[in-house]
Amino acid sequence: MVEIRDQMDCTYQMNKSVEYIGTCIHPAMFTKSMKLLNLIFLLTVTSVAALGQTVDGKQITHAELLTDADDFSRPFTVGIRFVLEPDWYLYWKNPGDSGLPIDVKWDLPKGWMASELRHPVPSKFVYDNLVSYGYKKELVLLATLSPGSEPLEVLNARLDWLVCKESCVRGKADVSLPLKRNVRVDHAQSILAYAQKKIPGSLSDLSLSVNESRIRKAENSWEAEILLAGSGASSVTDFYPEISDEITIEFSSISVDNGILRFRFDRQEPGTDKANIRGLFIAGGKGFEGTIPVQFTSM
């Protein structure tokens, strides 16, 4: 038996009755026939186990889709929720020095559209000077689905992830969500509202701006010194960069001190003299999305 307790204090016992699991894992599916629930549970959860997500007899990752919407003729929010065994972690869209971001492939009828995934602010893990950005315990990715003219009764998605602790395990799962009125809408609402709070804000939320980017060529790489401005500048403690096609940042070199962000990087395309570095400025445990314009010819 595997027992899992998540941040919402919800306990899962994977070989107990489906009803017990349903109250915790499939809030959006709970009301309809238990046969359907059982089938969906088997499809979603056992497919994970079948793909090597069991370590020492324990399932380490549980994935589900959920929504608090009841009108599926308009754009609505879907959460992709992962619950992890203690100490295991999933990766952010920039995994860092190693790892792999989560991939979500929606199976949508023609005319339906899915937004880009909205990631909560990750944590930074440093082992042996190698940096990873990711999530422990629980992760809810958000997406907005815009319906087309064709009806869709069940939303399907294929998830692909890497989960690591000391070692890493690759996971894949097909997850489903019936697009019907959910009587446990409060439960889904609380999870999605909690998830929404963890989505990064913007630089203006922190009264922060990039004042000046000083870039210079060092012996083995490039060095950046970014001067931050605004009342929020002094509260910034770190910067989590997104993956860039233009430069490769040495993640372990990133530091912020008194409103100055410093890091080393290599250029990917020597022909380009400008780059925009997107990422999260971390302050007070929250993240704020912003872009740093840099010019390689300037000092």
Add this chain to the structure above:
Amino acid sequence: MVKKTLVAIAALAVIAILAAFSVAPEVEVGKTVPAFSLKGIDGKTYSIADLKGKVVVLEWTNPNCPFVQRVYKSGIMTDVQKKYADKVVWLTVNSTHPEHQDHETADDLAKTYKDWNATFATMLLDPDGKVGQMFDAKTTPHMFVIDKDGKLVYAGGIDDDARGNKSEKTNYVDQALSSVLEGKAVATSTSRPYGCSVKYSP
């Protein structure tokens, strides 16, 4: 007595300062790889200096990493190993810490890679991770190509397909070896490596 003590303290201070600055030189694409030697799973000691005049591939590996398993089982790694078997010296390097759960004995490592039809010359063992850190090897796999003059000409991933689902992928190591054996410059000399972290500590 006091004088002797002061001299001893001064000597220790000089040693400490020298030690602080004697960090291992960084390995960098375009520069000569610093000398190193490691024991292989066959018990022999291999020195990079002895391989001058030959093109060398260093492949950081850990058989418990799902990325390593995928590139071996799908033939991505073994196809390139076979293609250049008689033209280059292909060495895998295992920097897994002996107390890490992924650590395996030399015999087990040899068996696993034999089962995967690997054709590398040998696997070098780097249990203290010094050579891995000298190369700044971050992932398994992480690939390095060294030319006949001992100069690093490629560092990065085996290919551009971290997720393993691209129908058309670019094998950077294949490209680099093809170029360097023809005496041409390597077009893509760096790429973002992907995989599990190298397990330098328990």
